[in-house]
Amino acid sequence: MSEDNKLVKAIKDKGKNLEAEMSFFDHLEVLRGHLIRSSIAILIFAIAAFVYFDWIFDTLIMGPSKPTFWTYRAVCTLGNWLHRDMCFRTVHFRLINNEMAGQFILQINSALLIGVTAGIPYLLWELWxxxxxxxxDKERKAASGFVFYASLLFFLGVLFGYYIITPVSVNFLMGYTVSPSIENMPTIDNYLSSVATLTLATGLVFELPILIYILATMGIMTPKFMRASRRYAIIIILIIAAVVTPTPDMMTMTVVAIPLYVLFEVSIIVSARVEKRREAKLNEA
Structure with a gap:
């Protein structure tokens, strides 16, 4: 090859590389726009939560510590129907603040958590x-319900964590003492982080079918493998339920484990549908 041809080839290759680099940076610019709009939406929700913080703190954040909380009343009513004493003895405790700006930081952190939680659907929509x-086109049709189902599963998990796991955990931990001389007085940031962790973590766990759908689409997860691993999955689910619910009774752990197992079975169905769709494409090819 002559020197002129080598030079022309090098210029063309350099042009292709520059075009690829420009395309990459263009994608980054587009992604930045989506992230900025998502951040603005979360900020709007956070500002609204900051303005109405009194109601949010008294009703939502401190709800699991009150005997009038929906979960306690529902369980007590169920116990009356079964002629059993199932009423929760809610523990009255005091929150303390050991930092000068602690209560102001509490309001900011709470508003941000509410903003992120409420902004999840919009964040998923921007990602989509x-x-x-x-x-x-076929992939778009197959994943057209991504935002709806991901948001639905997340909020179902948040509701389950808030109304089931959080009140049980708060009731047990705040009532647990090793000595009558020790009084439980958690700090406000410790209480908020506990409620937020139990609630949001459960919301993320409920995204398991979406994760399995993505892995199955990539060919990493198959229904055959999941069915063969069912017994190990049950053990892992029981361990997760035992860790999430620090109460010692089996009843509470079972209540938490059942939805997780249902999610696992739903994930198997999702994986099977993805594999069936992939086999149909191969047959068409």
């Missing part, structure tokens, strides 16, 4: 808008 152009 970013990914959608790279998908084929």
């Amino acid at each position: 808008r970013f990914i959608k152009p790279a998908l084929h």
Whole structure:
């Protein structure tokens, strides 16, 4: 090859590299726009939560510590129907603040947590808008309900964590003492972090079918493997339920483990549908 041809080839290769680099940076610019809009939406929700913080703190954050909380009343009513004493003896405790700006930071952190939680659907929608152009028509149709189902599962998990796991954990931990001379007085940031962790973590755990759908689409997870691993999955689910619920009774752990197992079975169905769709494409090819 002559020197002129080598030079022309090098210029063309350099042009292709520059075009690829420009395309990459263009994608980053588009992603930045989606992230900025998502941040603005979360900020709007956070500002609204900051303004109405009195109601949020008394009703939502401190709800699991009050005997009038929905979960306690529902369980007590169920116990009356079964002629059993199932009423929760809610523990009255005091929150303390050992930092000068502790209560102000509490309001800011609470508002941000509410903003992130409420802004999850919009964040997922912006993520879907970013990914959608790279998908084929069939892939778009297959994943058209991504935002709806991911948001639905997340909020179902949040509700389950808030109304089931959190009150049981708060009732047990705040009532547990090793000596009558020790009084439980958690700090406000410790109480908020505990409620937020139990609630949001459960919301993320409920995204398991979405995760399995993505892994099955990539060919990493198959229904055959999941069915073969069912017994190990049950053990892992029981361990997670035991860790999430610090109460010693089996009843509470079972209440937490059942929805997790249902999610696992739903994930198997999702994986099987993805594999069936992939086999149909191969047969068409």
